[in-house]
Amino acid sequence: MKILPVNRYSLAETVAGKIAGTLIDGTLKPGSQLPSEREMISQFEISRATLREALKSLEENKLIEARPGVGWFTSDLNAKNVSQAHELARKAAVVSVPAARLAGNEPPTGPRRVPIAPEKPIHIPNLRTDRQGTFEFISWWEREKVASAKVLVVGAGALGNEVIKNLALMGMGNLFIIDFDTIEAANLSRSVLFRESDNQRSKAEVAAARAKAINPQINVQFLNADVTSGLGLGVIRRMDVIIGCLDNREARLAVNRFCYWMNKPWVDGAIQELLGLARVFVPGKGACYECTLTEAAIRDLSLRYSCPLLARQNVLLGKVPTTPTIASIIGGIQSQEALKLIHSMPVEAGKVTHFNGLNNEMHTTAYVPREDCESHWTYGEITELPARAESTTLEDLLRIVRADLGPNAVIELDQELLTSLDCPVCHTSEQIFLPLSQVSFEAGHCAVCGTLRDTVLTHAINGDENFLHRSLASIGVPALHILRANNGQEYRFYELSGDLPEALHFRHFTRTQQEPDTRPVQGRIRIKAESQPAEGHADGATGRIKLRA
Ligand SMILES: [Zn+2]
Numbered sequence: 001m002k003i004l005p006v007n008r009y010s011l012a013e014t015v016a017g018k019i020a021g022t023l024i025d026g027t028l029k030p031g032s033q034l035p036s037e038r039e040m041i042s043q044f045e046i047s048r049a050t051l052r053e054a055l056k057s058l059e060e061n062k063l064i065e066a067r068p069g070v071g072w073f074t075s076d077l078n079a080k081n082v083s084q085a086h087e088l089a090r091k092a093a094v095v096s097v098p099a100a101r102l103a104g105n106e107p108p109t110g111p112r113r114v115p116i117a118p119e120k121p122i123h124i125p126n127l128r129t130d131r132q133g134t135f136e137f138i139s140w141w142e143r144e145k146v147a148s149a150k151v152l153v154v155g156a157g158a159l160g161n162e163v164i165k166n167l168a169l170m171g172m173g174n175l176f177i178i179d180f181d182t183i184e185a186a187n188l189s190r191s192v193l194f195r196e197s198d199n200q201r202s203k204a205e206v207a208a209a210r211a212k213a214i215n216p217q218i219n220v221q222f223l224n225a226d227v228t229s230g231l232g233l234g235v236i237r238r239m240d241v242i243i244g245c246l247d248n249r250e251a252r253l254a255v256n257r258f259c260y261w262m263n264k265p266w267v268d269g270a271i272q273e274l275l276g277l278a279r280v281f282v283p284g285k286g287a288c289y290e291c292t293l294t295e296a297a298i299r300d301l302s303l304r305y306s307c308p309l310l311a312r313q314n315v316l317l318g319k320v321p322t323t324p325t326i327a328s329i330i331g332g333i334q335s336q337e338a339l340k341l342i343h344s345m346p347v348e349a350g351k352v353t354h355f356n357g358l359n360n361e362m363h364t365t366a367y368v369p370r371e372d373c374e375s376h377w378t379y380g381e382i383t384e385l386p387a388r389a390e391s392t393t394l395e396d397l398l399r400i401v402r403a404d405l406g407p408n409a410v411i412e413l414d415q416e417l418l419t420s421l422d423c424p425v426c427h428t429s430e431q432i433f434l435p436l437s438q439v440s441f442e443a444g445h446c447a448v449c450g451t452l453r454d455t456v457l458t459h460a461i462n463g464d465e466n467f468l469h470r471s472l473a474s475i476g477v478p479a480l481h482i483l484r485a486n487n488g489q490e491y492r493f494y495e496l497s498g499d500l501p502e503a504l505h506f507r508h509f510t511r512t513q514q515e516p517d518t519r520p521v522q523g524r525i526r527i528k529a530e531s532q533p534a535e536g537h538a539d540g541a542t543g544r545i546k547l548r549a
């Protein structure tokens, strides 16, 4: 790999250089008027101050002159200023934006142009040995950002396959793939990563293995679990982007809330036959997924029915047929949006892009954010406990919580905990201790008489329970989870950071299996929330929250 040394120049110098370049190559004729300041600000994506600085430098070098009230005009290139023009143009040569664009000879490429990256040094990759080399020719591509990115892919079905394939090809450095499902023959028509021999294997595991095979330079990790109850929030907390490749509203709503709580952007995709949509949700920026749901849909999802088990079953019905082609298109858009987020490029947050494959029409519309949306809440400061879900009991956690928040503090659960199923006919009671979403309608029936049993649910631990000796894992709390507690006035957030080495390592399918880092987290560490609460929700820690309460 050969790196050519280049000096770095300010944005203003780069812009001045580009304008000088158009004088030299004749795109701008002497005496012609420059585009308006507003146009140039928009074209170069720079501030007015930067543009003024660039123009001043050109004026000082006698390359342009101001005509008051009219605008800027180019000067003749002559013996006095030609060397200055070349000197300025040389500084801008590190980036290539066609000079024709400045002169207005090139049609605009859309409302948003790729930002100039003057800091990017010229780097000539060796395309024979450098897998990611081609991307070096993309002016804004930042290899380190891509290589260090942490991306969570939720769902490894048709969309997930396309997304994971794209992320691996792009060299997205750390992929975490979660799916609870196993591969069956019908998946093979829409899943580029799966083979016939994979029948009955875990989708997440096979997808992760194939991603690693496509690009051994990336790190992967998989988890066979349902995202609504099986993924610790501490995983989401450490991600840069979350990509939802889901086929049901319940899982989307869960991902949406988790991402809002952790203040992370997520990219949703949905497909049906030849139709599809993609959308980016960024906490605090426009609508979130829950804002897009109708009142009736939210009611369906809140599971407040006489029979919560059946209500959930209905939510999961109505799976839609899809094609590999629409999965490619929408999965492609999703992957690209993630790439933009990794580069901190602008995205259309809170908007939806529909693609209609029947007439190849694509249109983007904005959702209206809902003031009363229950997802709009971001966790505050998170206390990292050296605790683990497997070994920490409810009693242990309650003790820690009450030391901080007083004797009346309670632990709030993310979803209803089904403690038992009681048969109204035989008057038997079966202890369950699983999140409601983990119990099927069939399992709700009495083994003796077949009657659908009554559910006994709780969503808070207040210290009166007769099961305080149980571990957090035994009531369905996932590893590396972040639990919340409140005393009626204040919320506090506690992460089971002792799970970190095992719950988040990105080390699956490494050729030399390294020893997992099993050092316990030392002591109780308080850290600031890694990211600021979303705009408009600065009072996150005292905000309201209701999740199926
Ligand atoms: Zn919302």
Ligand SMILES: [Zn+2]
Binding pocket: 423, 424, 425, 426, 427, 446, 447, 448, 449, 450, 451
């Ligand atoms: Zn019974």
